[in-house]
Amino acid sequence: MPTADFVTGLKCRVCGKLYPKAPINFCTDDFGPLEVAYDLDRARQVLGRDKIARRPRAMWRYRELLPLDGEPSVGPQVGCTPLIRADRLADALGVDRLWIKNDAVNFPTLSFKDRVVAVALSKAREFGMRTVGCASTGNLANSVAAQAAQAGLDTVILVPADLEKAKIFGTAVYGAKVISVTGTYDEVNRLCTQIALKYGWGFVNVNLRPFYAEGSKSMGFEIAEDLGWRFPQHVVCPMAGGALVGKIHKAFTELHATGLVSQPVTTKMWGAQATGCNPISDCVKSNRERHKPVRKPDTICKSLAIGDPADGYFAAKLIRDSGGWAEDASDDEIVDGMLLLARTEGVFAETAGGTTVAVARKLIEAGRLPRDEEIVLCVTGNGLKTQDAVFEAVERPAVIKPSLAAFEELAGVVGEPVLA
Amino acid sequence: MPITVQVPTPMREQAGGKAEVAVAGATVRAALDDLVRQYPGLAPKLFDGGKLRPYVNVFVNDEDIRYLDEMDTAVADGQTIALIPAVAGG
Numbered sequence: 001m002p003t004a005d006f007v008t009g010l011k012c013r014v015c016g017k018l019y020p021k022a023p024i025n026f027c028t029d030d031f032g033p034l035e036v037a038y039d040l041d042r043a044r045q046v047l048g049r050d051k052i053a054r055r056p057r058a059m060w061r062y063r064e065l066l067p068l069d070g071e072p073s074v075g076p077q078v079g080c081t082p083l084i085r086a087d088r089l090a091d092a093l094g095v096d097r098l099w100i101k102n103d104a105v106n107f108p109t110l111s112f113k114d115r116v117v118a119v120a121l122s123k124a125r126e127f128g129m130r131t132v133g134c135a136s137t138g139n140l141a142n143s144v145a146a147q148a149a150q151a152g153l154d155t156v157i158l159v160p161a162d163l164e165k166a167k168i169f170g171t172a173v174y175g176a177k178v179i180s181v182t183g184t185y186d187e188v189n190r191l192c193t194q195i196a197l198k199y200g201w202g203f204v205n206v207n208l209r210p211f212y213a214e215g216s217k218s219m220g221f222e223i224a225e226d227l228g229w230r231f232p233q234h235v236v237c238p239m240a241g242g243a244l245v246g247k248i249h250k251a252f253t254e255l256h257a258t259g260l261v262s263q264p265v266t267t268k269m270w271g272a273q274a275t276g277c278n279p280i281s282d283c284v285k286s287n288r289e290r291h292k293p294v295r296k297p298d299t300i301c302k303s304l305a306i307g308d309p310a311d312g313y314f315a316a317k318l319i320r321d322s323g324g325w326a327e328d329a330s331d332d333e334i335v336d337g338m339l340l341l342a343r344t345e346g347v348f349a350e351t352a353g354g355t356t357v358a359v360a361r362k363l364i365e366a367g368r369l370p371r372d373e374e375i376v377l378c379v380t381g382n383g384l385k386t387q388d389a390v391f392e393a394v395e396r397p398a399v400i401k402p403s404l405a406a407f408e409e410l411a412g413v414v415g416e417p418v419l420a
Numbered sequence: 421m422p423i424t425v426q427v428p429t430p431m432r433e434q435a436g437g438k439a440e441v442a443v444a445g446a447t448v449r450a451a452l453d454d455l456v457r458q459y460p461g462l463a464p465k466l467f468d469g470g471k472l473r474p475y476v477n478v479f480v481n482d483e484d485i486r487y488l489d490e491m492d493t494a495v496a497d498g499q500t501i502a503l504i505p506a507v508a509g510g
């Protein structure tokens with residue numbers, strides 16, 4: 001694969017000022033977020049559906065629209081997760097056509113964060129960084145730790161101290177230096193900004209954030225390609241920092257701009273949060289321009305528990321402008337959503353997936369999400385990491401002695417024998 | 421002991437290269453007014469039309485002023501005001 005770099009630089013999303021490629025995440029004039037800009041006209045000349053189809057099934061098949069100078073050196077096998085036609089869940093929700101984009105089985109750490117980390121750490125290496133890190137609600141920590149181990153980078157990972165055990169363990173197991181901070185995610189995040197500014201390490205969601213966030217676009221590229229190079233009418237996305245919903249939409253916009261999909265982007269974007277931490281859905285529902293931060297998130301959905309989302313403003317604006325809406329789900333509704341997804345589609349998603357299913361159900365029942373149009377639900381993480389959330393809601397197995405009589409005593413298990 | 425304002429790296433050029441500046445004032449607003457009086461070059465970075473820019477977060481002793489009394493948050497000698505870029509995380 002020849003290297004081809006179509007990145008023109010970093011652009012401030014507030015004032016439009018251009019910056020050269022560097023490990024910076026904000027405009028030095030107004031502190032607005034920086035986003036990677038591409039020469040899409042030039043990319044259009046080299047990209048084609050056939051060319052992409054011949055490449056390996058991994059997120060890098062869309063490499064011209066990802067921000068690396070050269071070959072990806074971290075995470076070569078990430079992405080290209082299944083897009084599942086979810087007919088049984090569709091029946092349960094009362095809609096005609098439904099798909100699950102299943103990043104619960106993303107490689108290597110079972111969440112969509114593997115995509116963003118593959119880009120961020122490949123970029124960190126291009127910048128010559130030796131130490132990388134992140135502020136994380138769990139999934140990101142797992143992915144940075146695993147992929148940094150593969151890349152031989154030193155890692156410093158800061159997480160809120162009240163995180164699920166499985167997520168802390170699933171970070172430390174890779175040899176990462178994990179620091180539990182007695183505070184909310186937003187406090188951890190603020191501390192990481194201070195550390196990144198002082199020490200110059202590669203914090204994937206701080207100074208590498210413009211590059212990192214671009215990795216999420218691959219989820220959008222894959223949805224469109226797997227639908228036969230077209231866009232769904234609706235995408236429902238969980239929201240923590242609020243970047244993913246925007247990047248999936250940006251992916252669609254770039255597919256159209258580069259001629260890979262001729263259909264203009266009319267997809268409506270829908271956002272899902274937990275009621276115990278709902279700054280973005282509250283912002284949409286109350287028609288405020290900017291979100292009100294949540295000081296103390298209180299939800300079982302810890303992976304979405306960001307009280308002051310960096311992309312809150314942009315996510316709320318996109319959701320409104322695209323014609324979508326946002327909603328939030330209670331802890332009980334989240335558990336019901338996890339069980340419904342598991343029992344109709346055989347997909348065990350983490351709490352964020354339960355949130356997405358629960359919110360989709362509420363939006364459908366409220367008449368906002370049309371029952372007769374194409375809907376894609378984004379499942380971004382794996383239920384094995386948040387088992388505690390559903391443990392009490394799942395029936396324990398019956399325990400019997402190893403005898404046929406004991407088995408036959410179980411009510412409701414035994415039917416008519418086939419042999420006399 | 422005065423109030424200390426911690427200045428992030430990208431603002432230091434306009435703050436005479438300093439990482440910390442001593443200021444006076446009874447509220448965050450008064451303290452930041454004093455900061456801008458000492459270093460006028462910081463004004464357009466911190467404020468737009470007299471309002472704090474949306475992507476600058478202000479912390480008093482590590483607490484975000486949006487959870488306190490915003491710009492009217494009281495500050496006292498010995499306390500630290502940190503100016504921190506907001507676009508991180510997620």
